[in-house]
Amino acid sequence: MAFPLFNKAKSPVIQRIHSDDATRLRLKYDTYYHIFDKQEGTRVWKDGKEFIMLSSNDYLGLAQHPKIKEAGSEAIKKWGSSTTGARLANGGRSFHRELEEELAAFVGKEACHVFSAGYLACASSVTGFADRKDILFADKNLHSSLWSGIKLSGARCERFSHNHPGHLKELLEYEDEKTPKIFIFEGVYSMEGHIAKLPEFIKLAEEYNAFVVLDDAHGFGVLGEQGRGTADHFNLTNEVDVICASFSKSLAGSGGFVAATQDAIDYMRSHSKQAIFSAAISPSACASAQAALRIMQDEPEHQKRLVKNLERYRKILSDLKLDIWESETPAIPIVLGEKEKVYYFWKALQEKGIYTIISIAPGVPPGKDLIRTAISASHTDEDLDRIEEAMHYACSKI
Ligand code: PMP
Secondary structure, three states: OOOOOOOHHHOHHHHHHHOOHHHHHHHHHOOOOOOOOEEEOOEEEEOOEEEEEOOOOOOOOOOOOHHHHHHHHHHHHHHOOOOOOEHHHHOOOHHHHHHHHHHHHHHOOOEEEEEOOHHHHHHHHHHOOOOOOOEEEEEOOOOHHHHHHHHHHOOEEEEEOOOOHHHHHHHHHOOOOOOOEEEEEEOEOOOOOOEOOHHHHHHHHHHHOOEEEEEOOOOOOOOOHHHOOHHHHOOOHHHOOEEEEEOOOOOOOOOEEEEEOHHHHHHHHHHOHHHHHOEOOOHHHHHHHHHHHHHHHHOOHHHHHHHHHHHHHHHHHHHOOOEOOOOOOOEEEEEOOOHHHHHHHHHHHHHOOEEOEEEOOOOOOOOOOEEEEEOOOOOOHHHHHHHHHHHHHHHHOO
8 A cells, every 4th residue: 555655634725624613613503505305386305304495586486487497408408518618719609699689688788798607797797897907896795706806807996885875975085086987786785685776876976987887686587677677777777887697586597697788798708707718608597597588578477476475574574573684675684683693593494494594794794693585476375374483483582
């Protein structure tokens, strides 16, 4: 038997892996990365126990829609599993272009580029446009994909208080008016459910000649006419330069897009590493997203049901005097403020067969430790009865 010359375990990286507190605590409390054996509608099963899913982002409840399943499997039959390469290298396919044209028309932009993940699309909405010499202004509570884009861009970034146009204005007053400026917002903030104060931000963008990037992962499908998103909701589509979003929420798929003018999309295709060096979105993911987009326009009943469910769910939480951080949308946090409380609340919901997710500092601001929930059009009245009963039980446990 051959003995290794060096003791690998002495590598500082391996030592770091073995002594990491975040991983040790995660494994001890077993809060994340659960595996379910089966899924039907809003129900998932783990080790034989049934749960109602209350933390996925399937806002319109389309994940099991027969037209989407069929579109995905037909696309695999016709095109195979993947185009196995970046579009710059071995080309896009007509299904990419079709979806891009439909998405662009839907959100009210000239052009669009689709990516294999929302994370790549949203990172690209910054890296595809920002130059090192620009200054970026970012809401403190942006999603990680945008922070990745901001870091990769190499540009200076100033953070403003969450959804606070007054603070952004203060920061702008210190800057040279000639420095190119980019504002970065979310339409609906994923953790808090807050809608961006877009009209006030757009006024500042006009005053300071800033380029505006809007991540509408959680507004798309939920706000605006037929779910066209937050910019449409405020009638400000032309004032927002770039709209990016994910397919993994209302479209119940995987992938993402960036929509803008044709010139801007052409520019992004030359400058975004995520567009240039990452493989094209797969045929089945593209076809499923396209089917979902058409359903959003042809079947308004999903949006209506979402509004009805949201009303009932908000009432359940407000009757229990739970703090939902002024969420205005189907992404609803239950703020409990201390990680111990959050943990016992989450456990109690699990005991009653309701599956949610914990988010604690530093993932959320200190004192805002929370359970993140999201209501879906596919939750039935019976699901809501069970959720109500479980919320009462969880409140009695903290
Ligand atoms: N932006 C926001 C605001 C998100 O919430 C997410 C997903 N959580 C993403 C981007 C990334 O999307 P995806 O999960 O499709 O990669």
